[in-house]
Amino acid sequence: MKVGLAHLGVVAYIFASSALVFAFPQSVLAFLSFEASLLVIYHASVDQTTKLCLGAIVLLVLLPVLGSVNGYYLEIAIQVGIFVALALGLNIVVGFVGLLNLGFVAFYAIGAYLWAIFGSPQANHFIPGNLFPLSSAWFFPFLLLSVGVGALTGALLGLPVLRLRGDYLAVVTLGFAEVVRALVNNFDKPINITNGPKGITPIEKPPLFFQPLLEFFGLRVDPSVLYPFYFYFIVLFIVILTVLVAQRLEESRIGRAWKAIREDEIAAASMGIPVVRMKLLGLAVGASFASAVGVLFAAKQVFINPESFTFMESIGVLAMVILGGMGSIPGAILGATGVTILNLQLLKGLSLWLNTVRQAGVVLSIPLLGDFNLSQIPAQFEPAKYERMVFGLILILMMMFRPQGVLPPRQKRGH
Amino acid sequence: MALLELRGISKRFGGLQALNRVDLTVEDGMIAALIGPNGAGKTTLFHTLTGIYRPDEGEIRFIGRSLVGLKPDKITGAGISRTFQNIRLFARMTVLENILVGMHCRMSTSLWGILLQSRGVHRQEKEAARKAMELVELAGLRGKENEWAHQLSYGEQRRLEIARALAATPKVLLLDEPTAGMNTSEAQSLMMLFKDLIGRYVQALLLIEHNMRVVMGISHRVYVLDYGEKIAEGHPDEVRRDLRVIEAYLGRGTWVGDAQS
Numbered sequence: 001m002k003v004g005l006a007h008l009g010v011v012a013y014i015f016a017s018s019a020l021v022f023a024f025p026q027s028v029l030a031f032l033s034f035e036a037s038l039l040v041i042y043h044a045s046v047d048q049t050t051k052l053c054l055g056a057i058v059l060l061v062l063l064p065v066l067g068s069v070n071g072y073y074l075e076i077a078i079q080v081g082i083f084v085a086l087a088l089g090l091n092i093v094v095g096f097v098g099l100l101n102l103g104f105v106a107f108y109a110i111g112a113y114l115w116a117i118f119g120s121p122q123a124n125h126f127i128p129g130n131l132f133p134l135s136s137a138w139f140f141p142f143l144l145l146s147v148g149v150g151a152l153t154g155a156l157l158g159l160p161v162l163r164l165r166g167d168y169l170a171v172v173t174l175g176f177a178e179v180v181r182a183l184v185n186n187f188d189k190p191i192n193i194t195n196g197p198k199g200i201t202p203i204e205k206p207p208l209f210f211q212p213l214l215e216f217f218g219l220r221v222d223p224s225v226l227y228p229f230y231f232y233f234i235v236l237f238i239v240i241l242t243v244l245v246a247q248r249l250e251e252s253r254i255g256r257a258w259k260a261i262r263e264d265e266i267a268a269a270s271m272g273i274p275v276v277r278m279k280l281l282g283l284a285v286g287a288s289f290a291s292a293v294g295v296l297f298a299a300k301q302v303f304i305n306p307e308s309f310t311f312m313e314s315i316g317v318l319a320m321v322i323l324g325g326m327g328s329i330p331g332a333i334l335g336a337t338g339v340t341i342l343n344l345q346l347l348k349g350l351s352l353w354l355n356t357v358r359q360a361g362v363v364l365s366i367p368l369l370g371d372f373n374l375s376q377i378p379a380q381f382e383p384a385k386y387e388r389m390v391f392g393l394i395l396i397l398m399m400m401f402r403p404q405g406v407l408p409p410r411q412k413r414g415h
Numbered sequence: 416m417a418l419l420e421l422r423g424i425s426k427r428f429g430g431l432q433a434l435n436r437v438d439l440t441v442e443d444g445m446i447a448a449l450i451g452p453n454g455a456g457k458t459t460l461f462h463t464l465t466g467i468y469r470p471d472e473g474e475i476r477f478i479g480r481s482l483v484g485l486k487p488d489k490i491t492g493a494g495i496s497r498t499f500q501n502i503r504l505f506a507r508m509t510v511l512e513n514i515l516v517g518m519h520c521r522m523s524t525s526l527w528g529i530l531l532q533s534r535g536v537h538r539q540e541k542e543a544a545r546k547a548m549e550l551v552e553l554a555g556l557r558g559k560e561n562e563w564a565h566q567l568s569y570g571e572q573r574r575l576e577i578a579r580a581l582a583a584t585p586k587v588l589l590l591d592e593p594t595a596g597m598n599t600s601e602a603q604s605l606m607m608l609f610k611d612l613i614g615r616y617v618q619a620l621l622l623i624e625h626n627m628r629v630v631m632g633i634s635h636r637v638y639v640l641d642y643g644e645k646i647a648e649g650h651p652d653e654v655r656r657d658l659r660v661i662e663a664y665l666g667r668g669t670w671v672g673d674a675q676s
Binding site for chain 1: 465466467486487488491492496497499503504505506507508509512515516517518519520521522524526529530532536540543561562563579580582583
């Protein structure tokens, strides 16, 4: 393997940006430049193995280390991971099979409530014997179970709507998500299954099965310090798994069948593709991703209620897929990462900065207009209050100037 | 031996009798042509044959089994594939992927095999890619296998559609106006290609043509449809002289003098 300038450049960038975060743990810009290192790795002209190794170093070593400097970064990474897995799932349904799904969050809710009900005392309300909460050891079996439950509900939703396309299907999926939310909201009587709008808490966290091992090595770590790292690695594991599944499916006859259905259903059927089966499979796989992440979300939040699963969440994930580039796995990852960082860091960071500027009473002198004291800006003009507006503007501009998304599907070289 | 046999196929759309008791036979090694004026029901017959429509009456038999009521993908699986009058490629897929889609029903990789990347999946994918490249070559699209289908020129798209249909390894290939929009010499060279397909890639061809002259040279039997009814069948020379065929194409009123010569 030849080590070229590109290799050195990438490594230098990663090193420099991590050093920046170390030096300025509170700086949003420093962390952004570190996050960008993954993009740099993706686009660098180095071979696949090097990319994988560098990516592994960043995600497995550097990010957790930086997380110990500023714990908020781990929280961001976990959120990003959750949305990446969601976007990858929706990308299969919308991007590959071409079924516009406006109610994707329903499957996320199903997964979350699955663990929330049985991983908390909630299930005692309708199952006698005081068996609940299940011990945290059940978290991983439930993660597996949620994949099955998600796939099943995804396929069940598919059955009645298979003949629908485009706008009609979109309306049905929208209705489905609202039905799920209404059910969750109202199933506190006559039998209390979901505890209604009050939500469910406390939900069991994943088991710390490795704690005896740590103690064996003489490390006594407080679980509350350990959990963010633990969740980060679980999310990372799920994301890697979903990327692998999505990628392998895309390059198989199943993925090709999905895209053929997206492009022309009649031609696809005439070329020997069982359209109904393939659509159901696509819906099931997408839903299973969302449902698995839902279980993790419930365990991480400890408390969930129906408010976490509104229509806006579905639209948010859809926007990630569209911004990134429909039908493209790197696109879905980038879209989810970008939008989450925008929401959690950029806009909040900007508003914080403007706030300090305002309170400092900086005076701007604009030619012709005269002096302008920033402290006179009313509090209503905080950028954080306009999060959605900025987000909407980005969507409008993207659709006008780059409708195919940031990283649209590429023509792959043949075998 | 009759590969494909249609007996008394009828199809109505509301008050319109699109097909009326049509009989048609395609035999092994044969190039059969289906001709007729616009709106005669040629494409409807193809749609009925490939399972997009279900016939109201009649029987379709293919190597001894009935195809009536089967879904399009099952009919392709049984060994009949087709092209479309208005090209229906998968636009945002590459040339190679388009052809690979055609092989879907000839591959048997399962969901689990794909997720675990089993050895069988690797072998099948490699084999499929090799065969697909062969068909790329046949369609004269070498070097363009990684381009999006919608980037191809019109003629290339027509040929890609034929290659895609061949990828399903059909016994009978149905071609719906394959020469539409081509000039006579292009059409003639395509017809020569079709002749070569028989025995090598398919056992028989059934093609719809609008232009009578193109099919006369290569077809063994011609069926003529008009207003959903079969008005003539037989050897091209017989059909050409058939009074009802001439009427259907030219109309009775405009026919003056000795048009048969």
